[in-house]
Amino acid sequence: MLEDTRSLPFFNRGPSAVARLVFFSLLSLMLLFVDARYRYLESTRQVIAVIIYPLQRLTTLPGTLWHDGSEYISLQRHLVAQNEALRLQHDADAARLNQFEAVLNENEQLRALLEIKQRSDYNVRAAQIVYLERDIFKRKLLVDAGARAGVLAGQAVIDNRGVVGQVTRTFPWLSEVTLVTDKNNIVPVQVVRNGLRAAVFGSGNISEMELRYQPVAVDIEVGDELVTSGLDGTYPPALPVAKVVRIERDPAYAFAHIVCAPLAGVDRHRTLLVVSSVSSLPPRPLDDAAGERPSGKKSIKRGAR
Amino acid sequence: MKSLLNTDREFLLPASRRFIFASLIVAVLFEWLPWHGWALAARPDFVALVLLYWCTHKPHRVGIGTAWVLGILVDVADASLFGQHALAYSVLAFGGLVLNRRVQMFSLKEQSLHVFALLLVSYAVYALVHWQVRGFVAWEYFIGSLTSALLWAPLTLLIQTLRRPRRDSDQL
Numbered sequence: 374m375l376e377d378t379r380s381l382p383f384f385n386r387g388p389s390a391v392a393r394l395v396f397f398s399l400l401s402l403m404l405l406f407v408d409a410r411y412r413y414l415e416s417t418r419q420v421i422a423v424i425i426y427p428l429q430r431l432t433t434l435p436g437t438l439w440h441d442g443s444e445y446i447s448l449q450r451h452l453v454a455q456n457e458a459l460r461l462q463h464d465a466d467a468a469r470l471n472q473f474e475a476v477l478n479e480n481e482q483l484r485a486l487l488e489i490k491q492r493s494d495y496n497v498r499a500a501q502i503v504y505l506e507r508d509i510f511k512r513k514l515l516v517d518a519g520a521r522a523g524v525l526a527g528q529a530v531i532d533n534r535g536v537v538g539q540v541t542r543t544f545p546w547l548s549e550v551t552l553v554t555d556k557n558n559i560v561p562v563q564v565v566r567n568g569l570r571a572a573v574f575g576s577g578n579i580s581e582m583e584l585r586y587q588p589v590a591v592d593i594e595v596g597d598e599l600v601t602s603g604l605d606g607t608y609p610p611a612l613p614v615a616k617v618v619r620i621e622r623d624p625a626y627a628f629a630h631i632v633c634a635p636l637a638g639v640d641r642h643r644t645l646l647v648v649s650s651v652s653s654l655p656p657r658p659l660d661d662a663a664g665e666r667p668s669g670k671k672s673i674k675r676g677a678r
Numbered sequence: 679m680k681s682l683l684n685t686d687r688e689f690l691l692p693a694s695r696r697f698i699f700a701s702l703i704v705a706v707l708f709e710w711l712p713w714h715g716w717a718l719a720a721r722p723d724f725v726a727l728v729l730l731y732w733c734t735h736k737p738h739r740v741g742i743g744t745a746w747v748l749g750i751l752v753d754v755a756d757a758s759l760f761g762q763h764a765l766a767y768s769v770l771a772f773g774g775l776v777l778n779r780r781v782q783m784f785s786l787k788e789q790s791l792h793v794f795a796l797l798l799v800s801y802a803v804y805a806l807v808h809w810q811v812r813g814f815v816a817w818e819y820f821i822g823s824l825t826s827a828l829l830w831a832p833l834t835l836l837i838q839t840l841r842r843p844r845r846d847s848d849q850l
Contacts, residue, residue, distance in 0.1 A: 394742055401762075404761035421754040428703075429755060
């Protein structure tokens with residue numbers, strides 16, 4: 374405390390504190406406005422992200438060391454038991470896979486007969502989760518495959534149980550994934566039981582999604598499974614998304630209130646799969662083609678902005 | 679608390695630029711640890727605390743400019759909007775500068791109360807921006823300001839200890 378006991382000379386050391394506050398606040402507000410409205414600052418963000426990337430990896434080091442260390446000293450017995458369980462799982466899966474392959478062949482033949490293009494093929498790339506949600510307001514996470522690994526914004530992210538989310542921003546070595554439960558994230562889905570098409574909306578709550586805009590008398594039951602319909606060309610078709618857990622049919626409202634629980638377990642894995650190529654759909658015809666706009670049918674918005 | 683007031687007036691090593699810089703970097707690293715779930719909701723804002731410490735104890739060295747630059751760094755790491763943390767930290771640093779004379783007259787317990795109020799304002803600024811842009815606010819977010827305020831006393835003691843001159847090199 375000894376070296377500056379003099380009083381704070383606000384007014385003769387450059388601009389005053391109030392002036393500086395006003396200056397920096399205006400600067401922040403300007404940045405906020407530009408970032409929220411126009412997204413001009415992505416390249417600046419990229420540069421800063423590259424600079425801080427080593428520091429970010431450094432902070433995940435204790436967790437990684439702990440994980441690897443505990444794996445290293447985990448007991449032989451535990452490993453044997455785990456191995457046994459995995460082998461059983463593998464056998465069961467292999468049997469089902471054989472069945473699946475037969476069905477796949479049959480499906481291909483049927484599609485060939487009907488001359489419908491096969492479009493369920495897709496490639497995946499594994500990516501490790503670096504960070505779970507960084508911010509309590511958002512359902513986002515960062516994975517360690519970025520633009521350098523060929524990841525593009527808009528690609529779907531899945532795990533072994535279903536759809537996790539979508540890549541919304543890529544950095545050279547990282548990508549930001551917005552979870553399906555993020556507020557206002559939309560996934561086009563289909564009900565497995567009856568093929569009904571719908572769109573499921575994120576609620577901002579990690580364990581809830583909403584099936585909106587369905588009439589009160591809609592044919593949906595608790596326990597119905599929702600899979601991606603593949604209609605938007607972002608998500609490959611037939612991946613599990615959510616399960617219906619609660620339905621409130623109140624005739625006072627135009628729509629039923631349908632709550633679903635997401636099926637993918639983001640909190641259970643360290644590795645996710647980024648869907649790198651979905652066979653592309655033919656380009657969407659332009660809306661303003663001489664009044665041929667289909668009326669009444671609202672097109673489903675894509676999840677990515 | 680008496681003893682602490684004494685240590686506060688006791689001779690402390692002048693804080694070198696390097697020491698201030700290192701403490702801020704360490705705070706940022708703590709902030710970037712992979713917190714999630716409830717730990718994330720209750721995560722103290724380490725950067726805000728260390729920033730506030732330097733704003734109240736060394737207002738000539740660390741001010742609104744430093745706060746703003748730190749805020750931009752945190753914004754990029756958190757994937758929040760550009761300027762969101764920067765704005766919140768600028769307001770926080772301003773509060774620290776205005777209160778710097780007053781805060782040092784109080785005991786740690788009373789200081790924590792002042793710090794809580796400042797943090798609450800800065801958290802509110804952040805939440806307000808979020809509400810304006812995205813249209814909703816998660817109330818659990820404000821738990822962080824409480825845990826941060828609780829951490830003020832231990833953090834102050836820690837930094838004061840590090841800044842105290844040592845007679846021989848083995849002494850803390």
